[in-house]
Amino acid sequence: MCFQPVKAKLLATIMLCSLGSGVAYANDISLSPATPSVSVGTDVSFNLIYNFSDVSLGGGLNVWYGDYSSAVPTHTFTNGNGLSFASFTYNPTLPANDTNFFSFAPTSTSDHLDGIAFGSLDGLPTSGSVTIGTLVFHTNHVGNYYLTLNDNANAGGFVDTGNPAQQLLYTYTGAVVQVTSAVPELDSVYLLISGMGALLVRARRMQATTAKHSI
Structure with a gap:
């Protein structure tokens, strides 16, 4: 199930946890926005959102x-x-x-970020959605790019404050970014059309002059 620790390469289980198994829990960790669309060559940002109704140690x-x-x-x-x-x-x-005890920055690998951890001995907030941090990616090619989440083998999953041996029930909700071709700015389009128009006028004038001299 999605709330059990998983090995990093159990791809099917990771996908079920990340994209939703159809089971709704009161606790969720997600990425926002869920479906951004950006031009290739630009950066895209996601907020990592924590929303638990149960008190978690982290x-x-x-x-x-x-x-x-x-x-x-x-x-x-x-x-x-x-x-x-x-x-x-x-x-x-x-x-x-x-931040001194629980938090550490993720390690970047060839296909994932390993280990975004957070927590508190007093318990994480249960007052609604809280932004844990912000992820930024640079887009290199046109296409659809999925971001999925799963428990870290060393720091996860998220446990009960009163009983650290008891893992809470929660879901992960991922995101997909659509990277599109760069669209020329309106000023650039205007300049291009103006330039083409000037070339057309010049060509017509040259044709008229040629025709006049040939008579």
Whole structure:
């Protein structure tokens, strides 16, 4: 099930956890926005959102990213250089997060970010959606790029404050970014049309002059 610790390469289980298994829990960790569309060559940012109604001591997760064209069960986690990891920054105002004890920056690998951890001995907030931090990726190629989440083998999953041996029930909700071809700015389009118009007028004048001299 999605709330059990998983090995990093159990792809089918990861996808079910990341994209939703159809079971709704009161606790969820997600990426926002869920379906951004950006031009190739630009950066795209995601907020990592924590929303638990149960009090958790904390835990850790991985973020996988790649480009896929087949059905969900046969996805493979390879980014194909379509996305490049740029940065992850913790929310400096995150309530109750013990940055000295629980938090550590993720390790960037060829296909995922390994280990975004956060927590507090007093328990993480249960007052609604809280931004854990912000992920930034650079877009290199046109295509659809999925970001999926799963428990980190070393720091996850998210456990009960009163009983650290008891793992809470929760879901992961991923995201997909559509990278499109760059669209010329209106000023550039205007200049292009104006230039073409000037060339056309000049060509017609040259034709008229040639015709006049040939008479």
